[in-house]
Amino acid sequence: MSEALITALLVGAIAASVPLMLAGLGELISERAGVLNVGLEGMMLMGAYGGFVVALATGSTWMGFVGGAVAGGLVSLVMVVLCVRWGLDQIVVGIGILLGAEGLTSLLHAAQFANTYPRLGKAAAPSIPWFSDIPVVGRVVFGEPYMVYVTLIAVFVAGWVLRKTPWGLAIRATGESPEAVDAAGVNVVLVRSLATLSAGVLAGLGGAYLSLVSSGNFIPLMTGGRGFMALVLAMLARGRPIWLALGALLFGFATALTTALQIFGIDIRPEIVNSLPFVVVLVVLTLFGRDDYLPSSLALPYVRGER
Amino acid sequence: MDAEAIRSERDSGTPLIELIGITKRCPGVLANDDITLTVERGEVHCLLGENGAGKSTLISILSGMTVPDAGMIRIGGTETSMDSPRHALDLGIGTVYQHATLVPTLTVLENLILGNTTGVRLNEAEGLRRLDELASILGADVDPNAVAGNLALDEQQVIEIIKALWKGKAALILDEPTSMLTPAGVGELANMLQRLKGTGLGIVFITHMLHEAIEMGDRVTVLRQGRVVGTIAPAELRSTDPERLRERIVEIMFGEEANELSDVAELHVEASGSTSPDEPDSGGSSDGQGQPAGEPILKLERVSLEPSQSSHGLHEVDLTIAEGEILGVAGVGGNGQKELAEVLAGQRPIDSGSISLRHNGAFIQIGRLGVHSRHEMGLRYLSDDRRGEAVVGTMSVAINLVLKRIGKPPFWKRQIIQHAEVWQHAEAVIKEFDIRTPGPDTNIGKLSGGNIQKAILARETASDPRIVVYNKPTHGLDIRTSLAVRERIRQMAADGVSAVVISNHLEELLDLCGRIAVVSKGRIVGIVENGPNAERRIGDLMVGAFAL
Numbered sequence: 001m002s003e004a005l006i007t008a009l010l011v012g013a014i015a016a017s018v019p020l021m022l023a024g025l026g027e028l029i030s031e032r033a034g035v036l037n038v039g040l041e042g043m044m045l046m047g048a049y050g051g052f053v054v055a056l057a058t059g060s061t062w063m064g065f066v067g068g069a070v071a072g073g074l075v076s077l078v079m080v081v082l083c084v085r086w087g088l089d090q091i092v093v094g095i096g097i098l099l100g101a102e103g104l105t106s107l108l109h110a111a112q113f114a115n116t117y118p119r120l121g122k123a124a125a126p127s128i129p130w131f132s133d134i135p136v137v138g139r140v141v142f143g144e145p146y147m148v149y150v151t152l153i154a155v156f157v158a159g160w161v162l163r164k165t166p167w168g169l170a171i172r173a174t175g176e177s178p179e180a181v182d183a184a185g186v187n188v189v190l191v192r193s194l195a196t197l198s199a200g201v202l203a204g205l206g207g208a209y210l211s212l213v214s215s216g217n218f219i220p221l222m223t224g225g226r227g228f229m230a231l232v233l234a235m236l237a238r239g240r241p242i243w244l245a246l247g248a249l250l251f252g253f254a255t256a257l258t259t260a261l262q263i264f265g266i267d268i269r270p271e272i273v274n275s276l277p278f279v280v281v282l283v284v285l286t287l288f289g290r291d292d293y294l295p296s297s298l299a300l301p302y303v304r305g306e307r
Numbered sequence: 308m309d310a311e312a313i314r315s316e317r318d319s320g321t322p323l324i325e326l327i328g329i330t331k332r333c334p335g336v337l338a339n340d341d342i343t344l345t346v347e348r349g350e351v352h353c354l355l356g357e358n359g360a361g362k363s364t365l366i367s368i369l370s371g372m373t374v375p376d377a378g379m380i381r382i383g384g385t386e387t388s389m390d391s392p393r394h395a396l397d398l399g400i401g402t403v404y405q406h407a408t409l410v411p412t413l414t415v416l417e418n419l420i421l422g423n424t425t426g427v428r429l430n431e432a433e434g435l436r437r438l439d440e441l442a443s444i445l446g447a448d449v450d451p452n453a454v455a456g457n458l459a460l461d462e463q464q465v466i467e468i469i470k471a472l473w474k475g476k477a478a479l480i481l482d483e484p485t486s487m488l489t490p491a492g493v494g495e496l497a498n499m500l501q502r503l504k505g506t507g508l509g510i511v512f513i514t515h516m517l518h519e520a521i522e523m524g525d526r527v528t529v530l531r532q533g534r535v536v537g538t539i540a541p542a543e544l545r546s547t548d549p550e551r552l553r554e555r556i557v558e559i560m561f562g563e564e565a566n567e568l569s570d571v572a573e574l575h576v577e578a579s580g581s582t583s584p585d586e587p588d589s590g591g592s593s594d595g596q597g598q599p600a601g602e603p604i605l606k607l608e609r610v611s612l613e614p615s616q617s618s619h620g621l622h623e624v625d626l627t628i629a630e631g632e633i634l635g636v637a638g639v640g641g642n643g644q645k646e647l648a649e650v651l652a653g654q655r656p657i658d659s660g661s662i663s664l665r666h667n668g669a670f671i672q673i674g675r676l677g678v679h680s681r682h683e684m685g686l687r688y689l690s691d692d693r694r695g696e697a698v699v700g701t702m703s704v705a706i707n708l709v710l711k712r713i714g715k716p717p718f719w720k721r722q723i724i725q726h727a728e729v730w731q732h733a734e735a736v737i738k739e740f741d742i743r744t745p746g747p748d749t750n751i752g753k754l755s756g757g758n759i760q761k762a763i764l765a766r767e768t769a770s771d772p773r774i775v776v777y778n779k780p781t782h783g784l785d786i787r788t789s790l791a792v793r794e795r796i797r798q799m800a801a802d803g804v805s806a807v808v809i810s811n812h813l814e815e816l817l818d819l820c821g822r823i824a825v826v827s828k829g830r831i832v833g834i835v836e837n838g839p840n841a842e843r844r845i846g847d848l849m850v851g852a853f854a855l
Contacts, residue, residue, distance in 0.1 A: 164428055164429055165427060165428055165429060166420075166423060166425070166426065166428075166429055168429075169413075169417055169420070169421055169429060170421065172410075172412075172413065173410045173413060173417075173418075173421050176410045176411065176412050176413070177408070177410050177411075179406070179408060180408040180409060180410050180418075180421070181410075181421065182372075182392055183370070183372075183392050183402065183404060183408045184392075184396075184408075184421045184422035184470070185391075185392050185393035185395075185396040185397075185422040185474065186393075186421065186422055187393070296411075304372060
């Protein structure tokens with residue numbers, strides 16, 4: 001295998017996995033708090049659009065990410081109010097958010113950029129003397145867009161927060177038995193609201209990565225099911241961010257493999273090649289889905305004193 | 308005023324907690340009606356009352372879960388609103404709820420430090436220190452790293468108490484803490500309460516058991532239909548003998564109905580503990596043989612279930628139950644009782660062995676039959692998980708009563724539901740079993756546990772039962788409902804319907820059963836013929852099994 005192929009594969013794997021890692025991390029946090037966020041895809045899409053618009057206006061990728069995070073967070077507020085505060089059905093509201101976000105972003109995009117199709121510049125990546133010149137590693141490890149490093153740090157920080165801090169403990173307990181958390185004097189609504197909000201922010205960042213880094217422009221429905229993929233990965237990770245990151249990398253690798261296979265002209269029908277990542281997820285699901293563990297109170301609204 | 312200050316003001320003369328004129332209206336009922344009571348420091352205040360008397364509502368008001376519609380709460384002499392559990396905890400009132408509030412997937416220590424959200428990192432060292440301190444006050448041995456869900460119920464209860472004491476520096480409220488405990492566990496709890504009283508803590512203790520109230524309480528308040536109907540002050544409680552006290556409490560609890568109730572033997576058995584019940588006539592004389600007297604109806608031979616993480620499984624269980632026999636199953640909770648019940652009911656497939664039921668004169672292997680076929684053949688099961696598994700809480704009482712006969716006439720004709728028939732059936736059953744419900748169309752989940760149990764009892768014993776498996780049939784029920792359930796079991800046995808009664812209350816088994824099988828770690832370690840020494844022998848088997 002040539003050096004170029006290996007580099008392309010690894011770079012592609014990382015690039016494809018980052019949006020899944022970000023969104024999946026958000027989903028994982030909200031699931032541990034007992035909120036099933038079916039609207040993740042919608043939050044990603046809003047993040048992709050918000051990030052694109054802000055980056056275009058300011059000319060800054062970082063501002064674009066801020067815009068994506070804000071957009072995703074705003075959408076998750078709908079979830080906070082309807083599901084966490086008022087106790088409505090999380091799945092119904094989630095689907096509503098997804099459909100609403102799809103419609104809204106497509107409409108806004110058509111109204112604003114119907115004939116112009118603007119593009120963003122390439123996202124910046126570090127260039128470290130000597131290190132960046134190492135073959136393969138130089139590009140794969142030291143030459144990624146900055147957001148890749150931020151994402152990896154976020155994975156470890158989230159793992160630490162969940163395991164070692166009072167808020168992490170409260171989040172873990174809330175997903176299992178909100179009554180116990182309430183009785184212990186912790187505000188269940190607050191814990192779930194913050195967890196849902198962080199899911200929105202992280203999904204927004206993941207979406208923004210797609211438009212700012214991966215493609216450099218916004219295309220309607222560009223998330224293409226990644227939100228749902230992230231949701232599945234979060235469930236398979238059994239609440240452990242590190243497993244989520246590994247799952248996202250596996251999916252990313254399968255995606256990169258399809259691209260590589262196409263580029264290097266291997267003679268398999270593209271339909272089959274394109275379905276590879278999804279087949280991988282299906283196989284992983286059947287292999288490991290049996291012993292996945294979900295919080296006991298997932299998707300159940302909590303209203304004090306109700307039986 | 309902070310919790311320490313509230314507690315330390317012992318000599319000021321103001322009571323620890325004062326409830327004045329507390330009224331709470333719940334849909335359709337006045338749950339608390341002008342309740343006034345005080346809790347003093349260093350005193351155990353017992354609350355007694357039937358199911359639905361308003362005890363639980365009063366507890367949720369004291370713990371901040373419910374805000375009363377009217378009335379005043381004073382803590383240490385200061386009026387307070389108590390509008391959240393957090394507020395109650397900050398005032399130093401800790402509560403042990405009736406339902407388990409430990410998070411099963413977290414460790415003991417994590418459960419205990421859950422409420423503490425100050426600081427960036429979890430303060431485990433501080434938590435361990437406080438745990439040691441409280442465990443030594445209670446005289447308990449606690450492993451901080453054990454996962455809560457893996458602990459036995461007795462151990463979980465100790466953790467619940469430690470958790471309540473964590474912030475509850477002034478008062479401890481216990482809502483039916485003994486209902487899931489073994490007799491040894493109850494004794495231990497009594498010792499712990501004695502020690503806690505000594506530290507100046509005020510304790511509110513709710514129970515269904517009169518003898519517990521008499522033994523552990525310094526002051527007794529009786530609730531009935533949301534009102535305080537009587538109080539027994541410490542002086543009287545200390546000076547009167549237990550027999551007399553019990554009569555007095557029963558009188559307060561049931562008013563003019565007390566006479567008919569006080570004739571019933573169980574009340575005395577519960578209080579004295581050692582009274583031997585009458586020798587049952589079906590028991591036979593072959594003491595120690597463990598053979599049933601009548602014609603066998605159900606046989607279990609070498610029935611086994613593989614053990615798993617959460618269960619001991621079953622190990623080569625042999626049992627024969629005779630027609631009209633009431634067989635008891637005793638043992639420390641979680642030693643295979645639930646597995647045995649579910650294996651009998653057909654909810655769990657067995658891994659080896661055979662179960663056979665006499666049907667139309669011949670024994671039929673039913674080991675592979677499902678719940679429905681077994682139900683049809685007259686084998687019925689009353690689950691201990693009433694709300695979860697036995698009823699559909701969001702459906703009406705009427706529908707729940709025919710839940711196991713879906714599609715069958717007269718309630719369904721040509722697959723179409725006959726609402727009139729279902730309704731009439733429900734009305735008749737509600738009357739016969741005295742189910743307290745606003746109507747047949749009320750969602751069954753809104754009823755109290757006792758009334759749900761009556762409905763399940765009605766459903767499972769309808770249309771030709773031949774053998775009924777009861778898992779904790781009177782758990783959490785008040786005295787009157789418990790008696791009604793037991794009476795029903797006894798009556799049916801007289802008509803030839805066999806029963807398997809699984810219970811945590813030895814007293815109940817001694818009252819009902821001819822033979823009592825003792826289970827431990829998924830095995831039957833002995834079958835005891837009911838008689839003068841039965842209680843001690845069962846106790847030995849349970850404890851002996853402990854040491855294995």
